[in-house]
Amino acid sequence: MAEVQKKRGLRIPHVYTIIFILMVLTAALTWIVPSGSFERQELNGREVTVAGTYESVEKVYADEDGAEVDLKQGLFDVLEAPAVGIQQAVEVVAFILIVGGSFQVITATGAITSGVARIVKKFKSKDILIIPILMAVFALGGSTFGMAEETLPFFAILLPIVMAMGYDSITASMIVFVGARIGYIASTVNPFNVLIAQGILNIQGNPQLWLRVVALVVLTAIAIAWVVLYARRVKKNPESSIAYADDIEKRKEHASNDELLEADFTGRQKAVIIVFVLGIVAIVWGLVTQGWYMNEISAVFMAMALLSGIVSGMSEKEIAAEFVKGLGDFVFSAVVVGLARGILVIANDGLIIDTVLNALATGLAGIPPVLFTSILYVVDNLLSILVPSSSGIAALTIPIFGPLVELMGLNPEAAVTGLSMGSAAMSLISPTSAMLVAGLGVCKISLGQWWRVSWKFFLVISAVCLVFTAVSVCFRLSSKRNDNFVSHCNNN
Numbered sequence: 001m002a003e004v005q006k007k008r009g010l011r012i013p014h015v016y017t018i019i020f021i022l023m024v025l026t027a028a029l030t031w032i033v034p035s036g037s038f039e040r041q042e043l044n045g046r047e048v049t050v051a052g053t054y055e056s057v058e059k060v061y062a063d064e065d066g067a068e069v070d071l072k073q074g075l076f077d078v079l080e081a082p083a084v085g086i087q088q089a090v091e092v093v094a095f096i097l098i099v100g101g102s103f104q105v106i107t108a109t110g111a112i113t114s115g116v117a118r119i120v121k122k123f124k125s126k127d128i129l130i131i132p133i134l135m136a137v138f139a140l141g142g143s144t145f146g147m148a149e150e151t152l153p154f155f156a157i158l159l160p161i162v163m164a165m166g167y168d169s170i171t172a173s174m175i176v177f178v179g180a181r182i183g184y185i186a187s188t189v190n191p192f193n194v195l196i197a198q199g200i201l202n203i204q205g206n207p208q209l210w211l212r213v214v215a216l217v218v219l220t221a222i223a224i225a226w227v228v229l230y231a232r233r234v235k236k237n238p239e240s241s242i243a244y245a246d247d248i249e250k251r252k253e254h255a256s257n258d259e260l261l262e263a264d265f266t267g268r269q270k271a272v273i274i275v276f277v278l279g280i281v282a283i284v285w286g287l288v289t290q291g292w293y294m295n296e297i298s299a300v301f302m303a304m305a306l307l308s309g310i311v312s313g314m315s316e317k318e319i320a321a322e323f324v325k326g327l328g329d330f331v332f333s334a335v336v337v338g339l340a341r342g343i344l345v346i347a348n349d350g351l352i353i354d355t356v357l358n359a360l361a362t363g364l365a366g367i368p369p370v371l372f373t374s375i376l377y378v379v380d381n382l383l384s385i386l387v388p389s390s391s392g393i394a395a396l397t398i399p400i401f402g403p404l405v406e407l408m409g410l411n412p413e414a415a416v417t418g419l420s421m422g423s424a425a426m427s428l429i430s431p432t433s434a435m436l437v438a439g440l441g442v443c444k445i446s447l448g449q450w451w452r453v454s455w456k457f458f459l460v461i462s463a464v465c466l467v468f469t470a471v472s473v474c475f476r477l478s479s480k481r482n483d484n485f486v487s488h489c490n491n492n
Contacts, residue, residue: 018431018447019339023081026343026386027073030350035059035071037354038400051400054358057351073350081345086338088345092434095149095294096334097327102298102305103153104326105319109312111272112157114265127165131231132224134158135179139220141284142183143212146192146390148435149294151180152333153301155442159250168234168241169250170453173443174227177436178428178457182223184390185424185465186216193390193420200394201402201412208413208472215421215468219461226457242449250444271311279304333438340388340432347386356383361400373414373473374466376401380422381462388432393423405473414473421465428458 013021039053059071086093106112138154141147154176162172187194188209198206206212234241241247279300286292286300309319347353360379364372380393387393402415427433431447440450 022343023078026346027078030073033352034355035351051403071350073346081342082339084345085342089338089341091294092337093334095298096330098298099301100330101323101326102301105305105322106308108322109272111269114269115273118265131228134175135224138179139183142180143188143216146190147180151176155439166235167231169243169247169443171231177439178223182219185421186219187420188212197394197398197416197419200398268312272308275307333441336437337434369410369473370470373469376418377422377469380419381426384423384426385430390423410473417472418469425465
């Protein structure tokens with residue numbers, strides 16, 4: 001009993017508590033860290049920082065109208081930040097709620113669980129193969145079109161299925177989250193980090209696509225091996241799962257037992273599956289060819305919900321009731337995203353982000369290239385906690401670090417690699433990662449449970465990413481200064 005109480009005493013605080021603590025700490029930094037800002041300019045429709053334009057700003061100053069402006073963030077600013085964060089993240093919040101409500105209508109038909117259950121049943125003793133297959137699909141999506149929030153419905157889809165197969169809820173979250181994230185880390189043509197960063201640096205084409213493909217294969221293989229080993233251990237000894245006690249209730253809620261695999265797969269459910277597949281195809285097509293984002297994807301999910309409800313024989317009241325139920329289930333995830341944005345609100349209002357970036361940019365000048373790119377990776381890694389957006393990190397850091405890399409005679413692609421891998425890798429454990437906290441919320445897994453399971457995996461992935469970042473710097477974008485560059489690499 002004493003041992004149990006001791007373990008309970010070491011439990012990680014609630015994710016809301018962690019976010020609030022980070023808000024307070026960020027507010028404290030606005031009193032300590034000097035304020036300042038870079039000039040901004042618009043590039044390809046995106047606001048980016050202009051290197052060499054940093055200017056310090058007094059903590060207290062008078063604006064153009066003579067009103068006093070105090071950049072030091074106090075208690076009231078901290079209490080106000082959650083509301084402002086939710087407002088600024090309203091697009092993501094709305095997306096989560098609409099998708100959550102729509103998906104509940106789809107799942108209420110029983111079509112997806114019955115369909116996937118049929119597939120699982122056919123595998124029988126080879127059900128472990130489902131893990132690498134699904135993870136490879138999610139990784140490809142993350143690497144190509146930046147699949148992130150779009151994966152949220154799949155947490156709810158796979159949770160009952162995976163538990164019915166004899167695994168735990170953490171395995172279900174791993175398949176979706178780690179699969180998509182590992183692809184995002186090894187981005188090949190992801191428009192939200194690689195292509196944005198290359199566009200800012202005016203890099204034509206994708207010169208290191210070959211390296212990114214290699215990284216995708218290597219990292220995906222490592223991720224699949226980790227999840228498969230974990231899943232096998234949990235299936236062999238269910239009580240070894242950190243979520244064992246919690247999963248008992250989840251299995252009751254989702255009817256995750258052998259009966260699920262024996263459920264009938266009706267004609268109406270098959271029709272729903274057709275609607276669902278066509279909807280997913282439409283989303284992929286829109287993302288890849290039409291530049292769709294959350295509003296368009298939300299519209300497709302809404303259409304999928306309405307059509308699924310109709311073809312399954314649900315009444316309009318039943319469709320509406322299930323939609324409302326889905327909203328309730330996803331409120332936690334939606335609010336977490338908004339609260340996490342509050343951290344950035346405080347840092348921005350205190351004008352400390354540019355100060356940190358400027359200090360890092362100037363401090364890293366003149367160091368050996370491999371060490372520089374390693375530090376660059378770590379910097380992007382840490383900054384992503386404050387700015388949990390790959391495109392946001394790109395807009396903030398690439399205009400500074402990209403030219404700095406070139407001034408050192410190095411391949412500017414190294415800045416792109418450091419950015420894409422560094423910012424995405426931290427999202428594996430970051431409490432401000434919208435995809436992580438939202439996915440864990442759907443699976444009802446605490447952040448503390450996830451950290452206890454994933455921290456070793458995070459370290460392994462980080463080490464591999466550091467290697468790829470170092471390799472990236474050892475290849476020239478062009479052969480013009482190749483000899484000098486290779487000599488520079490060899491000497492360091």
